[in-house]
Amino acid sequence: MNRVIKREMVVPNMHLLVVEAPEIAAKIRPGQFVILRAEEEGERIPLSVADWDEEQGTISIIFMEVGASTGTLACLKSGDTIPTCVGPLGNPTEISNFGTVMCVSGCYGIGSMYPVIKELKKAGNKVLTVLEARSSYLIYWLNRFIPLSERIFTITRDGSLGMKGHVNRITDIINGLASPPDMIIVNGCTFLMAHTSEITKSLGIKTIVNLNPIMIDGTGMCGVCRVTVGNKMKFACVDGPEFNGHEVDWKEFLARRKAYVDEETLYFRKSAPKPAVHKEGKCQS
Numbered sequence: 001m002n003r004v005i006k007r008e009m010v011v012p013n014m015h016l017l018v019v020e021a022p023e024i025a026a027k028i029r030p031g032q033f034v035i036l037r038a039e040e041e042g043e044r045i046p047l048s049v050a051d052w053d054e055e056q057g058t059i060s061i062i063f064m065e066v067g068a069s070t071g072t073l074a075c076l077k078s079g080d081t082i083p084t085c086v087g088p089l090g091n092p093t094e095i096s097n098f099g100t101v102m103c104v105s106g107c108y109g110i111g112s113m114y115p116v117i118k119e120l121k122k123a124g125n126k127v128l129t130v131l132e133a134r135s136s137y138l139i140y141w142l143n144r145f146i147p148l149s150e151r152i153f154t155i156t157r158d159g160s161l162g163m164k165g166h167v168n169r170i171t172d173i174i175n176g177l178a179s180p181p182d183m184i185i186v187n188g189c190t191f192l193m194a195h196t197s198e199i200t201k202s203l204g205i206k207t208i209v210n211l212n213p214i215m216i217d218g219t220g221m222c223g224v225c226r227v228t229v230g231n232k233m234k235f236a237c238v239d240g241p242e243f244n245g246h247e248v249d250w251k252e253f254l255a256r257r258k259a260y261v262d263e264e265t266l267y268f269r270k271s272a273p274k275p276a277v278h279k280e281g282k283c284q285s
């Protein structure tokens with residue numbers, strides 16, 4: 001059992017969850033994740049750790065409400081408990097002094113990029129932060145990134161903050177620099193990771209992505225998180241979750257992520273208990 005210290009919506013549909021997990025907080029490194037269950041009968045879901053406090057014995061997660069489990073998490077209040085939270089899982093992000101590192105993130109990846117950027121900065125890198133969202137109101141934690149970043153770029157689809165457009169604007173950002181970054185790290189939705197990798201492959205810039213396949217055990221036993229990278233079979237939970245984005249078989253990856261779409265849809269349509277429909281401060285079961 002892990003006690004919930006705090007759960008709050010940071011921007012629409014995106015929540016911060018702080019849970020008591022002293023053993024995880026003592027060991028976790030940037031890029032790693034936990035697997036938790038939102039309720040006793042619930043499935044195991046992987047979520048990246050966005051921050052932690054070793055002294056308080058807590059970890060922070062940013063999650064997006066997309067389905068049953070995240071819908072249940074979105075209704076947690078401080079003092080509630082979750083039945084399982086295991087970790088740290090996966091390999092930490094490789095951190096060293098690479099020179100200039102461009103960190104591209106969107107969606108819940110903005111949260112999981114925060115500890116990566118902190119460590120990169122500590123290791124002496126110049127960090128160029130790129131935040132991508134549909135609109136300015138979906139960008140969060142800007143105040144955390146400003147002191148850590150050499151430069152910050154924002155891309156919004158409606159042009160309400162920074163450059164108007166999509167991930168394609170990354171080409172313009174790179175072309176506008178005096179020299180291209182030595183490395184790019186991307187955290188966020190599959191579309192952001194796949195398209196950034198496509199762009200940077202043609203520019204010859206090393207690109208690391210944080211893959212988010214469906215996972216069950218998170219320890220290399222079940223095989224559900226199988227991905228193909230560099231024509232080799234890998235398990236994202238133990239070999240990753242970070243991989244060279246230029247080597248990922250994105251077509252296969254996208255297909256495998258949709259494996260349970262029918263069941264997920266059925267859950268919402270049929271008589272199965274509906275996840276709480278979350279409205280800030282008001283959860284209905």
Ligand SMILES: Cc1cc2nc3c(=O)[nH]c(=O)nc-3n(C[C@H](O)[C@H](O)[C@H](O)COP(=O)(O)OP(=O)(O)OC[C@H]3O[C@@H](n4cnc5c(N)ncnc54)[C@H](O)[C@@H]3O)c2cc1C
Nearest residue numbers: 045046047048063064067068069070108212213214215264
């Ligand atoms: C290493 C890793 C780190 C992740 N970090 C975060 C994070 O920090 N914040 C965040 O919001 N999300 C993160 N995810 C994705 C998150 O696990 C899914 O959004 C979540 O499992 C959805 O569960 P659901 O029941 O609410 O939605 P569902 O209706 O079950 O699923 C919605 C979609 O989420 C994906 N999904 C479903 N079950 C899983 C599963 N067990 N594992 C992975 N993906 C699944 C599927 O593509 C599905 O179409 C991460 C995934 C991985 C593998």
Ligand code: FES
Nearest residue numbers: 218220222223237
């Ligand atoms: S989640 Fe089971 S092998 Fe990776």
